[in-house]
Amino acid sequence: MEVIPEEGTIKRYGKPGTGRMRKQSFYDNIAGYLFISPMLILTTTLVIIPILLSGVISFSNWNFVSGLEGFQLVGLDNYTRLMQDESFHRSLINNLIMIAVVPVAMFLALVLAALINKATYFKTFFKVIYFMPFISSFVAIALLWRVLYHPNNGPINGFLRSIGVENPPLWLADPKFALISVMIIMVWTSLGFNMVIYLAGLQNISRDLYEAADVDGASPLRQFFRITLPLLSPTSFFLLITGIVGSFKVFDLIMVLTGGGPAGSTSVIVFYLYEVAFINLESGYASAMGIILLMLILLVTLIQWVGQKKWVNY
Amino acid sequence: MRSIKLSRVIVTLFMGVAGILFIMPFLWMLSASFKPELDVMKYPIQWIPAKWNMVENYKQVWAGAVPFTLYYWNSAKVTLMSTALSLTISAMAAYGFSKIVFKGRDSLFIVVLATFMIPTQAILVPQFIMYRWLGLFDSHIGLVLLAASGVLGTFLLRQFFLGIHDEIIESARIDAAGHWTIFSRIALPLVQPALATYMILRFIWTWNDYQNPLIFLRSDSLFTLQLGIRKFADFSGEFYSLMMAGAVSAILPLLIIFIIGQKQVIEGVAMGSVKG
Numbered sequence: 001m002e003v004i005p006e007e008g009t010i011k012r013y014g015k016p017g018t019g020r021m022r023k024q025s026f027y028d029n030i031a032g033y034l035f036i037s038p039m040l041i042l043t044t045t046l047v048i049i050p051i052l053l054s055g056v057i058s059f060s061n062w063n064f065v066s067g068l069e070g071f072q073l074v075g076l077d078n079y080t081r082l083m084q085d086e087s088f089h090r091s092l093i094n095n096l097i098m099i100a101v102v103p104v105a106m107f108l109a110l111v112l113a114a115l116i117n118k119a120t121y122f123k124t125f126f127k128v129i130y131f132m133p134f135i136s137s138f139v140a141i142a143l144l145w146r147v148l149y150h151p152n153n154g155p156i157n158g159f160l161r162s163i164g165v166e167n168p169p170l171w172l173a174d175p176k177f178a179l180i181s182v183m184i185i186m187v188w189t190s191l192g193f194n195m196v197i198y199l200a201g202l203q204n205i206s207r208d209l210y211e212a213a214d215v216d217g218a219s220p221l222r223q224f225f226r227i228t229l230p231l232l233s234p235t236s237f238f239l240l241i242t243g244i245v246g247s248f249k250v251f252d253l254i255m256v257l258t259g260g261g262p263a264g265s266t267s268v269i270v271f272y273l274y275e276v277a278f279i280n281l282e283s284g285y286a287s288a289m290g291i292i293l294l295m296l297i298l299l300v301t302l303i304q305w306v307g308q309k310k311w312v313n314y
Numbered sequence: 315m316r317s318i319k320l321s322r323v324i325v326t327l328f329m330g331v332a333g334i335l336f337i338m339p340f341l342w343m344l345s346a347s348f349k350p351e352l353d354v355m356k357y358p359i360q361w362i363p364a365k366w367n368m369v370e371n372y373k374q375v376w377a378g379a380v381p382f383t384l385y386y387w388n389s390a391k392v393t394l395m396s397t398a399l400s401l402t403i404s405a406m407a408a409y410g411f412s413k414i415v416f417k418g419r420d421s422l423f424i425v426v427l428a429t430f431m432i433p434t435q436a437i438l439v440p441q442f443i444m445y446r447w448l449g450l451f452d453s454h455i456g457l458v459l460l461a462a463s464g465v466l467g468t469f470l471l472r473q474f475f476l477g478i479h480d481e482i483i484e485s486a487r488i489d490a491a492g493h494w495t496i497f498s499r500i501a502l503p504l505v506q507p508a509l510a511t512y513m514i515l516r517f518i519w520t521w522n523d524y525q526n527p528l529i530f531l532r533s534d535s536l537f538t539l540q541l542g543i544r545k546f547a548d549f550s551g552e553f554y555s556l557m558m559a560g561a562v563s564a565i566l567p568l569l570i571i572f573i574i575g576q577k578q579v580i581e582g583v584a585m586g587s588v589k590g
Contacts, residue, residue: 025415031493032416039407039468040426046463047429050440057439064443112329119325128576129333132340135572135579137522139540140561143547144343147554150355155342158357191336193583200584249433252524256544270435278529283439290436297431 051294058287065281078288088289090264091272094179095248098268101186102243106236108187109194114228116195117202127199131192138189142256145185146172172258175265182257182266186250194239201235202228234308241304245297269293347371347559354554371559380549382563384535385542392454392527392538393520396461400516401509404467409497411468412475413483426465438529445530452532460530461520467512474508475501511582514575521568539564 061074082088116126133141148156149171160168169177205228213223251270254260260267260275269289277286334341341361346354350367353360376382410416411423441460442451450456478501486496502509524540531537537545543560550556572579 028414028493029416032410032414032419035410035414035493035497036407036422038403039465040422042403042459042463043426043429043465045444046441046460047432047437047465048425050437050444051429051432053440053443054437064439064446112332115325115329119322120329121322121326124576126329126333127580128573129337131572131576131580132337132569135518135522135568136565137524137540137568139522139524139544140564143543143557143561144339147346147354147557148339148342153355153357155355155357155359158355158359162357188336188339196580196584249435251435252540255524255528270433273435274438274529277439278442283443287436287439290433290439293433294431294436297433301431 054287054290057284058291060284061282062284063281064283074284078285079292081285082288082292087264087267087272088269091267091269094266095268097179098183098186098247098250099244101183101190101247102240105187105190105194106239106243109191109239110198110232110236112191113195113198113202114224117199127192127196130195133189134192136189138252139256141185141189142253145181146257149181173262175263178258178262178265182253185253185257186247189253190243190246194243197235197239198232201232205231237304237308241300244300248293248297343558343561346555347562349555351553351555354558367555371555372563374550374556375546375559375563378546380542380546382542382546382560385537385539388454388536389521389539389542392457392461393517395454395458396520397513397516399458400462400464400467401513403462404512405471405502405505405509406497407468408471408475409493409501412472413478413480413496413501414493427469430465430469434525442529451530452536454536456530457526457538460526461516461523467516470512471505471508474505478504507578508582510575510578514571514579515582517571518568518579 058078059073059075060071061077062071112126112130116123120126148154151157151170151173154171156171157168171181172178209227209231210223213227218226248268249270250268251274254266254268254271255274258266260271270293273286273289273293276282276289342359345359345361345363348366348368348371349360349363350365350370353363353365407426411419411426445451445456450459482500482504483496486500491499522540523538524544527538527541531541543564546560547557550560
């Protein structure tokens with residue numbers, strides 16, 4: 001597939017001068033495109049064309065079972081329907097609530113990272129432990145927590161009863177508690193990632209700063225708030241944005257853990273999109289939802305773009 | 315060597331307790347997978363099983379009604395092929411975008427980078443339709459292509475290729491080496507740690523992926539492990555010991571890879587600051 005240039009090509013035109021230069025840049029153009037083409041072809045066919053198609057389909061009431069004849073443009077109907085669809089609203093609200101996972105996980109991760117970085121032995125051991133959920137599949141994690149959360153005789157409620165909680169929550173079985181139960185799992189799985197990034201950030205802070213602060217007599221707590229926290233602000237900002245974007249994409253966990261239930265209390269946009277597209281078979285409507293999701297993610301990214309300059313202080 | 319400080323020991327102990335609390339769910343899972351069903355939900359929890367039923371439980375998983383070995387094999391196949399393909403095309407594209415000067419390179423790179431923002435769920439419907447038309451639906455090749463279509467690897471590896479000094483490339487070119495030779499003989503060996511990191515990450519993500527197999531596979535004989543354990547869980551219903559044995563079996567191979575390559579994984583995640 002690759003053009004392996006003839007070994008003599010360059011030498012033959014090896015005299016310095018315009019001829020060689022032109023030959024070289026011509027060769028570079030060809031080589032450049034050949035090097036990127038496998039990736040470019042794959043991304044174009046499997047990502048770029050689909051997103052464009054998604055945009056077109058979102059203006060139709062098509063479903064893929066009916067074939068091309070059933071394709072009918074309906075203008076903005078799908079989008080106006082989304083505005084009135086209560087299931088969509090609930091999913092969107094659940095997504096917005098789930099954003100709360102991000103700061104909580106970040107805060108815990110920062111505390112852990114600061115302690116591990118400065119005040120413990122066996123750093124690697126701790127890193128490995130906290131990173132374990134990150135490498136485990138969501139299917140296995142969901143199955144595990146479904147049992148842990150078991151309302152009658154699961155170990156969590158067993159523990160709560162043993163310390164005197166009379167009526168422990170029913171967790172995933174209770175519409176009021178289901179979303180918070182999912183969020184607890186999300187904090188658990190994302191803690192390791194956040195911690196590792198914070199640890200990397202902490203290692204970049206120069207020791208001299210702390211030594212200087214020591215000389216000035218600043219307490220460790222003061223050092224944390226005056227040196228560590230501000231210097232970590234780019235890291236925090238990065239984690240906040242990737243965390244928010246990531247929280248919009250949680251599908252596997254919801255799918256295996258709750259299937260959106262009970263009573264839609266844990267449905268999120270990506271899960272509702274899946275239901276509409278592959279169970280109700282409404283391709284047009286699902287595509288409109290996909291476009292809205294993309295817009296939301298673009299919005300978050302835009303905030304990042306603008307915010308990076310403004311809020312990251314150093 | 316600094317001397318051992320008491321305060322440091324205390325914090326380590328404290329953090330050790332926190333760490334054990336943190337992985338308690340995993341310990342519980344492991345312990346439950348060794349127990350007879352009746353002991354699983356007993357409280358207080360028997361962390362070390364009073365009665366062992368390990369062999370029976372794992373036999374049910376591996377040699378029971380659900381063909382677990384087949385799912386394992388399918389997952390291994392899809393994951394290895396995806397990783398190899400993704401690594402190859404990402405490395406090539408990353409080299410092209412960083413070390414070759416050609417017309418339209420930077421604007422193309424921005425387009426490629428922009429696709430990074432597209433959530434996979436937003437393109438599921440068109441992908442599904444295209445796959446049906448192209449005959450890629452319900453095939454492992456289809457999954458492999460999907461896993462390799464991401465641009466993250468290109469982006470990550472490009473950062474590392476950019477770190478190679480242009481003089482090295484230039485001097486190789488004066489010695490009449492073509493780009494392919496420079497790429498395979500000089501550039502690739504220089505970014506080996508980054509390649510290892512991306513390889514492990516791609517492996518983990520593909521192995522754990524549930525969404526793509528769920529949507530693009532129909533035949534039971536093609537199911538990957540993640541679909542398999544879900545099916546096994548539905549199949550074993552309220553038999554939690556079996557469910558946990560299945561979950562352990564699903565996590566274990568990755569855990570081993572992770573523990574062997576933990577340095578690459580953790581540093582890689584920190585370096586590239588990436589998330590699957």
